Amino acid sequence: MFACLLVSVLLCLQVASAFKPFLDMYPSIIWKPVKQKIDTAILPGDIIEIDIAYVIPAGGIKDIEASYSVRSYNLYKDTMDLVENKTYILSTVEPTTIYKNFTVVVPFTNKIVVNASIYHPLEDNGLNNQMTLKIPVFEDTELVKVEVPPIVKAGEKTTVKVYLKSNAIGFNYRASVATNEILGMTDFDITKPEMVVEVEVTPKVSGNDYVETQEWYVNLMGYDYYDANNEKTVTVTVWASGPKEGVAIPATAIVATTVLVVAVAVVVLVLLRKGR
Known part of the structure; x- marks a missing residue:
């Protein structure tokens, strides 16, 4: 009796599963x-x-x-x-x-x-x-900002700080600073998504100018699919170490020097007053 009941149940299950x-x-x-x-x-x-x-x-x-x-x-x-x-x-x-x-x-x-x-x-x-x-998502390194002293001296080493943001972890890059010639460059690896890279440069003045306003072009080069955000321009005033022997300082340079000195003095006074 039990065996017949078991067979009936199994047959019902097979029929039900067959129709599913x-x-x-x-x-x-x-x-x-x-x-x-x-x-x-x-x-x-x-x-x-x-x-x-x-x-x-x-x-x-x-x-x-x-x-x-x-x-x-x-x-x-x-x-x-x-x-x-x-x-x-x-x-x-x-x-x-x-x-x-x-x-x-x-x-x-x-x-x-x-x-x-x-x-x-x-x-x-x-x-x-x-x-x-x-x-x-492909490699993209952005030059976020550049920090450089507004006034530098020709012939003396100056540090340019380059702030960058990158998803190209592990890739090698080069940061360079130039006018009409290369002033300095640094090779480095991208080790984290945000970095500050320092480039040591030696400013120069052209001709006999005692003081000169220059445009410095800061650039990043490396494995990068989008280079439209790899460059920035900064304006820097370069002081010569002094006029060349036998060359008189032009009146325009004297005026520019005086204006710069006064401007620096005003900034210092304002900062001192704010600090009180």
């Missing part, structure tokens, strides 16, 4: 650029569109859990930071594909990771219920 449709849901991820600084690379600050398709090849299914997340690599903390995530509860009337589209401003990073997943208890093949896609 095979369910294999899966997500798919694609992306495309929307706004770029250059056509050949994705860089920090660009805008990309991410499209996620949830393929559900059966109708009449309720309470399907679908989700996605977008994360970026934190260059400062060596972690993956959440940029955006969403979870949806979906239902179908017939076999369908549900699309979720959104845009993301590329953060300051060197990679973005997108993950999409879909789940339901009736799922027969769980191996493809999740997809992960890595979006590379």
Whole structure:
């Protein structure tokens, strides 16, 4: 009697499972650029569109859990930071594909990771219920600012401080300072996302000028897909160590010198008064 009952139960289970449709849901991820600084690379600050398709090849299914997340690599903390995530509860009337589209401003990073997943208890093949896609962000080093004394002396070494921000960790760069000729340069490796690099220069004056206002061009060179933010210009006043023997100091130089001395004196007085 027990054996007959067991056979009946097994037959019922087989019949029930035979009538259950095979369910294999899966997500798919694609992306495309929307706004770029250059056509050949994705860089920090660009805008990309991410499209996620949830393929559900059966109708009449309720309470399907679908989700996605977008994360970026934190260059400062060596972690993956959440940029955006969403979870949806979906239902179908017939076999369908549900699309979720959104845009993301590329953060300051060197990679973005997108993950999409879909789940339901009736799922027969769980191996493809999740997809992960890595979006590379290409190398970009920005020259943020330059610090140099406003007045320097010709022939004496001066330090120029170059502040930079970069996602090109591990790459070699060169910082240079020039007028119509190279005044100084420094080779260095990018070891962290924000750095201060010092370039030692020796200012010069042209001709017999006793004092000269110069434009210094500060430049970064290295493995960089976007060089429009690699250069800055600073204005520097260069004092000669003194007139050459037998050369008189021009009246314009005397006037300029007097004006500069007075200006420096005024600045010092203002600072002293503020300090009281």
